[in-house]
Amino acid sequence: MENIKSFELSKEFLESLQEGIENQQNDYIIQSLEGVNVADIAALLDELNMEEAIYVLRLMPSDVSADILIELEEDSVVKVIREMEAFELAKLIDQMESDDAVDILNLVHNKDREDVISHLQDKEKSAHIVDLLRYDEDSAGGLMGKEFIKANQNWNVIQTIEEIRRQAEKVEKIYSIYVVDNKQHLLGRVSLKKIILASSDTKIADIYEPEVFSVPTQMDQEEVAEIMRKYDLESIPVVNSKNKLLGRITVDDILDVIREQSEEDIQAMTGFSSDVEESDSIFRISKARLPWLLIGVVGGLMGSQIIGYFEDGLSKYIALASFIPLIAATGGNVGIQSSSLVVQTLAAKSVFEESILNRFIKGLLVALVNGLMLGAFVFCTVFFIYGFEFRFGLTVGIALFCVVLLASFMGTVTPLVLDKYGINPAMASGPFITTANDLLGLAVYFGVATLLLNL
Amino acid sequence: MENIKSFELSKEFLESLQEGIENQQNDYIIQSLEGVNVADIAALLDELNMEEAIYVLRLMPSDVSADILIELEEDSVVKVIREMEAFELAKLIDQMESDDAVDILNLVHNKDREDVISHLQDKEKSAHIVDLLRYDEDSAGGLMGKEFIKANQNWNVIQTIEEIRRQAEKVEKIYSIYVVDNKQHLLGRVSLKKIILASSDTKIADIYEPEVFSVPTQMDQEEVAEIMRKYDLESIPVVNSKNKLLGRITVDDILDVIREQSEEDIQAMTGFSSDVEESDSIFRISKARLPWLLIGVVGGLMGSQIIGYFEDGLSKYIALASFIPLIAATGGNVGIQSSSLVVQTLAAKSVFEESILNRFIKGLLVALVNGLMLGAFVFCTVFFIYGFEFRFGLTVGIALFCVVLLASFMGTVTPLVLDKYGINPAMASGPFITTANDLLGLAVYFGVATLLLNL
Numbered sequence: 001m002e003n004i005k006s007f008e009l010s011k012e013f014l015e016s017l018q019e020g021i022e023n024q025q026n027d028y029i030i031q032s033l034e035g036v037n038v039a040d041i042a043a044l045l046d047e048l049n050m051e052e053a054i055y056v057l058r059l060m061p062s063d064v065s066a067d068i069l070i071e072l073e074e075d076s077v078v079k080v081i082r083e084m085e086a087f088e089l090a091k092l093i094d095q096m097e098s099d100d101a102v103d104i105l106n107l108v109h110n111k112d113r114e115d116v117i118s119h120l121q122d123k124e125k126s127a128h129i130v131d132l133l134r135y136d137e138d139s140a141g142g143l144m145g146k147e148f149i150k151a152n153q154n155w156n157v158i159q160t161i162e163e164i165r166r167q168a169e170k171v172e173k174i175y176s177i178y179v180v181d182n183k184q185h186l187l188g189r190v191s192l193k194k195i196i197l198a199s200s201d202t203k204i205a206d207i208y209e210p211e212v213f214s215v216p217t218q219m220d221q222e223e224v225a226e227i228m229r230k231y232d233l234e235s236i237p238v239v240n241s242k243n244k245l246l247g248r249i250t251v252d253d254i255l256d257v258i259r260e261q262s263e264e265d266i267q268a269m270t271g272f273s274s275d276v277e278e279s280d281s282i283f284r285i286s287k288a289r290l291p292w293l294l295i296g297v298v299g300g301l302m303g304s305q306i307i308g309y310f311e312d313g314l315s316k317y318i319a320l321a322s323f324i325p326l327i328a329a330t331g332g333n334v335g336i337q338s339s340s341l342v343v344q345t346l347a348a349k350s351v352f353e354e355s356i357l358n359r360f361i362k363g364l365l366v367a368l369v370n371g372l373m374l375g376a377f378v379f380c381t382v383f384f385i386y387g388f389e390f391r392f393g394l395t396v397g398i399a400l401f402c403v404v405l406l407a408s409f410m411g412t413v414t415p416l417v418l419d420k421y422g423i424n425p426a427m428a429s430g431p432f433i434t435t436a437n438d439l440l441g442l443a444v445y446f447g448v449a450t451l452l453l454n455l
Numbered sequence: 456m457e458n459i460k461s462f463e464l465s466k467e468f469l470e471s472l473q474e475g476i477e478n479q480q481n482d483y484i485i486q487s488l489e490g491v492n493v494a495d496i497a498a499l500l501d502e503l504n505m506e507e508a509i510y511v512l513r514l515m516p517s518d519v520s521a522d523i524l525i526e527l528e529e530d531s532v533v534k535v536i537r538e539m540e541a542f543e544l545a546k547l548i549d550q551m552e553s554d555d556a557v558d559i560l561n562l563v564h565n566k567d568r569e570d571v572i573s574h575l576q577d578k579e580k581s582a583h584i585v586d587l588l589r590y591d592e593d594s595a596g597g598l599m600g601k602e603f604i605k606a607n608q609n610w611n612v613i614q615t616i617e618e619i620r621r622q623a624e625k626v627e628k629i630y631s632i633y634v635v636d637n638k639q640h641l642l643g644r645v646s647l648k649k650i651i652l653a654s655s656d657t658k659i660a661d662i663y664e665p666e667v668f669s670v671p672t673q674m675d676q677e678e679v680a681e682i683m684r685k686y687d688l689e690s691i692p693v694v695n696s697k698n699k700l701l702g703r704i705t706v707d708d709i710l711d712v713i714r715e716q717s718e719e720d721i722q723a724m725t726g727f728s729s730d731v732e733e734s735d736s737i738f739r740i741s742k743a744r745l746p747w748l749l750i751g752v753v754g755g756l757m758g759s760q761i762i763g764y765f766e767d768g769l770s771k772y773i774a775l776a777s778f779i780p781l782i783a784a785t786g787g788n789v790g791i792q793s794s795s796l797v798v799q800t801l802a803a804k805s806v807f808e809e810s811i812l813n814r815f816i817k818g819l820l821v822a823l824v825n826g827l828m829l830g831a832f833v834f835c836t837v838f839f840i841y842g843f844e845f846r847f848g849l850t851v852g853i854a855l856f857c858v859v860l861l862a863s864f865m866g867t868v869t870p871l872v873l874d875k876y877g878i879n880p881a882m883a884s885g886p887f888i889t890t891a892n893d894l895l896g897l898a899v900y901f902g903v904a905t906l907l908l909n910l
Binding site for chain 1: 490492494616619620623628629630646647648650651652666683684685686687688689706707709710711713714717718720721722724725726727731732733734737738740741744745747748749751752754755756758759760762763766769770773774775776777778779780781782783784785787788789791792795796797798799800814817820821824825828829832833836837841855884886889890893897
């Protein structure tokens with residue numbers, strides 16, 4: 001794959017870099033990082049300890065260091081920020097676009113933040129940053145940048161090109177030029193392609209497209225991501241409630257939002273209490289995993305109480321114990337399937353959401369079909385193949401059927417309730433709910449057994 | 456949210472549209488869809504039955520219908536294709552960019568495909584399509600389009616603008632202009648911004664950036680997505696093994712790849728055997744869920760055999776039954792946590808993958824920490840609070856400890872093995888592995904009990 005001009009990082013290179021840092025071979029370090037993409041340098045620094053990383057950041061030109069800082073993992077950024085003086089950090093932030101600057105400043109302690117901002121050289125940018133810091137990090141306002149090209153509808157093509165020239169250094173990627181009226185209201189967009197192909201004296205008013213998607217500052221970032229994905233946009237303007245153009249969001253930030261969201265969902269489903277990676281320390285991974293495992297264990301201990309309550313019946317029908325895993329596992333599987341289907345719908349923000357009632361009816365019907373088939377299958381196996389008595393087979397079959405219905409109901413309700421209260425609905429497929437379902441399943445199983453077997 | 460110029464679809468609008476179709480009120484239909492984004496029209500048509508959808512597609516201008524067809528869900532596209540004549544489909548495909556055309560043609564039966572291609576008017580595009588159809592759908596080659604702007608390094612800015620003008624209709628979004636030599640080898644890229652700001656007689660050779668990421672045709676689409684995300688690219692050129700420029704991939708396709716991947720992972724984790732949505736029919740949802748549930752049930756029945764084997768011991772220590780759910784659930788939770796951590800690393804294709812050995816050692820250590828704490832906690836609860844005898848408490852605690860170690864080991868190995876054989880490693884967090892873990896957990900539990908309690 002020699003065609004990818006990506007830098008293949010090796011442990012050897014990392015070690016030679018560490019050696020260079022230790023021996024303060026500045027020329028060697030600079031030379032070996034020459035031409036390496038900042039995202040790759042950041043990946044390298046993520047593997048170093050903080051003194052080493054900061055050593056490299058101080059050594060590189062400040063525009064390069066700024067780009068590296070943006071690409072570092074959040075943990076690393078926090079550590080770097082803690083070590084750096086305010087003026088040093090300000091020097092890097094001066095080189096960033098406003099949205100990246102705000103991402104970094106959001107990681108700086110409140111009391112130090114003003115200190116850093118006061119050291120910024122670029123006063124226009126510092127005003128932008130103060131403005132952007134007001135928005136929620138996870139909203140369109142928190143995601144937008146102030147660097148973009150806007151053109152007044154009364155300008156002609158030449159004037160617009162002049163504006164592009166004036167902003168060329170600040171705006172790295174242009175995508176679309178947004179068209180505004182004298183009061184900065186968003187009117188539409190014009191592509192660079194159109195600007196290139198139009199004659200110099202063409203008025204912008206004559207060539208812009210008035211149909212443009214925009215989002216309000218308060219919109220949730222995941223909704224923004226879904227709009228940009230659905231309508232194939234590489235940038236989207238952000239407006240206030242009076243349609244005044246305030247900023248723009250670019251697709252590279254959206255790719256990160258989508259990836260984060262997908263990781264969060266999977267973490268919610270698998271029961272990590274915080275964002276961990278395989279490369280984190282053993283202590284940290286253990287700590288992130290333990291709380292949910294503990295909930296599962298406490299649930300299991302509560303389950304033992306439920307079963308203990310039926311101990312007399314159990315000693316009469318010892319075989320009842322054999323089918324406990326079957327009941328628990330099926331309940332868990334059905335619950336996860338039902339909830340994930342609802343979560344998927346919630347995430348897609350699909351246009352036609354089924355009404356709550358329809359969802360329940362449908363979920364119930366699916367559960368009926370599956371429950372009947374599984375219950376019948378299990379009854380037949382237990383009765384015909386394992387040779388248990390008829391009533392016993394019926395008990396296991398009916399209990400399984402009930403558990404499928406119940407788990408399906410819980411799996412449908414839980415994500416809807418969580419979503420309503422602003423909690424990530426993917427949690428519904430997580431260990432907490434699975435544990436609750438297990439307990440319910442046990443209660444149902446022994447309840448059915450008590451009724452049918454006269455325990 | 457009146458600022459979003461998105462079309463809010465309502466059930467009422469859908470119904471009025473259906474009525475319009477039934478009564479063949481063509482003017483009404485055209486008028487009511489006027490100015491609606493194609494992605495929204497597609498979402499509407501996904502809700503209609505096929506005759507209705509095709510009625511609308513035949514009514515709209517063919518460029519609009521082509522865009523709608525691209526945005527439809529795969530199921531709907533397949534149904535539409537089945538109903539349409541080859542020449543009709545060709546008329547729509549004539550209006551598409553080559554990558555979209557190939558996506559549609561990949562859904563056409565092999566034998567009908569040539570028929571459709573033979574009806575294409577645009578002979579250049581038809582050659583492109585035949586070329587693109589050779590690549591695997593999930594590879595960079597399958598994702599790339601043939602519509603992009605390339606400039607010879609010997610051209611000047613004016614010649615390049617002429618090329619843009621010539622291709623303006625075909626290439627909707629330009630992003631970067633790729634620079635090639637006389638043999639079509641990729642040399643670098645130049646942004647539209649640079650073209651606009653350069654004087655007309657500037658040579659491309661003097662302004663292009665030679666550092667450009669490119670990917671080979673055979674690269675997996677998920678790897679392409681990760682490269683574009685990591686390096687913040689909105690388009691990437693695709694080259695053959697001789698670095699000849701063959702096509703380009705744009706970020707809108709990548710957004711779809713990422714979303715698909717995330718849905719696939721969650722489906723693998725939650726045990727759906729095929730791609731379903733909440734809006735699908737009850738039969739279809741049941742069918743997609745049943746196979747994995749059945750595997751879980753068969754696993755549960757096998758579990759009952761394991762427990763049945765220890766029935767004599769169980770009747771001596773009936774309390775053993777009470778802790779079966781605890782053992783099974785903890786094993787399941789640990790297995791899912793371990794595997795999802797590995798899956799996350801595999802997906803990120805992080806630069807420094809830990810060696811297999813390191814992974815095992817680390818996973819083992821984390822499991823040791825968690826296993827010891829959980830085992831001790833359970834022992835204390837069972838012995839001190841529940842008041843069971845010492846040996847019994849020890850049995851449950853030690854069995855839990857062993858299950859945590861074993862499940863962690865399985866959770867680490869399974870995704871690595873699956874990934875090695877080209878199977879989605881997220882399957883490792885799915886029902887099959889969870890079921891296998893449950894069985895192992897039961898065997899360990901009763902094994903430990905046999906040893907410690909002299910069953």
